[in-house]
Amino acid sequence: MKRFLAFAAALTLSACGTPDPNVQVLSYASPYTATHPFSRADIIWMKWIEAKTGGRIKIHPHWGGHLLSSNENMLEIRHGVADIGMVTPMYARSAHTQRIQPSFYSGVKDIGQQIAVYRCLAEEFPAMNAELKGLRVLAVQGGNFPGILTRNKPIRSLADLQGLRLRAQADTADVLRSLGVDVVNMSMAEVYPAMAKGVIDGVVAPADALRSMHLADVGKYFSTIKIPRGAYPGRALSMQVWNRLSDADKAIFIESEKVWEDAMVASIDRALIDGFDYAKEAGLNIIPMPAADQARFDALYRDNAFRIAKYLEPFGVDGPGMANRAAQLVQNGVPAGCGDPK
Incomplete structure (x- = not known):
């Protein structure tokens, strides 16, 4: 209404x-x-x-x-x-x-x-x-690259993700599920009340959201694991x-x-920058992810991208070709003029 x-x-x-x-x-x-x-x-x-x-x-x-x-x-x-x-x-x-x-x-x-x-x-x-x-x-x-904000449980390793209910977008969902996460797909506008009420344990979000959406008010721990986007x-x-x-x-x-x-x-x-400053003032605990766990997460993410690319084939879309082309563009750079506004 x-x-x-x-x-x-x-x-x-x-x-x-x-x-x-x-x-x-x-x-x-x-x-x-x-x-x-x-x-x-x-x-x-x-x-x-x-x-x-x-x-x-x-x-x-x-x-x-x-x-x-x-x-x-x-x-x-x-x-x-x-x-x-x-x-x-x-x-x-x-x-x-x-x-x-x-x-x-x-x-x-x-x-x-x-x-x-x-x-x-x-x-x-x-x-x-x-x-x-x-x-x-x-x-x-x-x-900005997301990390993971949680209400009550610090994420010091990938093992700590087991059993958590987190809001995450589709590109990260399957990787998190493989690590024992119950993934919820909701808009960012719904995250604050959902965390405040305990409907979810946390959210995959960049540090800028800690201030811009006041998420530091409903979370205690922010893991700086770097999640591709x-x-x-x-x-x-x-x-x-x-x-x-x-x-x-x-x-x-x-x-x-x-x-x-x-x-x-x-x-x-x-x-x-403002998000990290706000988080520190709010007393949020900023937790780094060990290098070995970050490397494992990156490998899981890459493997998952090529796996889910195949989901597009029944819709007549060359998902694997798109995933391979994206990898080439990331590694080698975008050719001049490619994708310029027309």
Whole structure:
């Protein structure tokens, strides 16, 4: 009901128009507050669009998750609940490739490389974009490497994971299950209350979430095990809106993709530092993972990536080929021009 009322209010605002008929107002929806690191990057992009178009296009944000759901946000944007929004294809049941492909980035060094590898894969493997039908991707999102935050039990070795109930994304789930973890797949917005109530024992998340989502308030221990992660489409525009834009405005939005991605990288990098500082002030115990356990985890992760790549074959997707190509791109670098916004 809350989301319906917000949607109705947005429609009412749209129906009322704007004081200047030459100004186009587009709605933007995010599950986060305006002060979240992701949102700070979103605001930089919004201001850039307005400045670049001379005020002809303005972005009206809706923060706090009252417009889009965590699982069906791609469908909701496609059908006009919001013109633009943060999307999470890894939670969409029908997005098989998008859910599995973040597993293929073992060895990736930083966020910039995550984004470059994703864009190149999306250019070479049509299945990745096919699952985004009805959407124009405006930014690819990478992220800091996750560790493991727990409520009551410190993780000093892989053996300590046995019996824990942890929130983790699909790319890590099978590896954790092999180590005795009961894995729960839920949106990050649900993690704080779930940990506070003891529904889950912890979460696989980067250190920036310790502050940005206040997770240090519901956890006592943070293991710095380095869990690989890939990139994914993070911001998207309805194709219905895209098709109404002039060629000149489409060119501006294409140019804005790098602006948005660069803003997110800078904001996420800053958030990582802030997260560790916040955790130390909150008295959180930061626990390193022994090198031998990290090496074992990395090997399990790589083996699992090539195993689950085969799950895509029944859907007509060359999963093993995609996994191999990702490994090549990580090791050898992304060729110049591969995956550039078009």
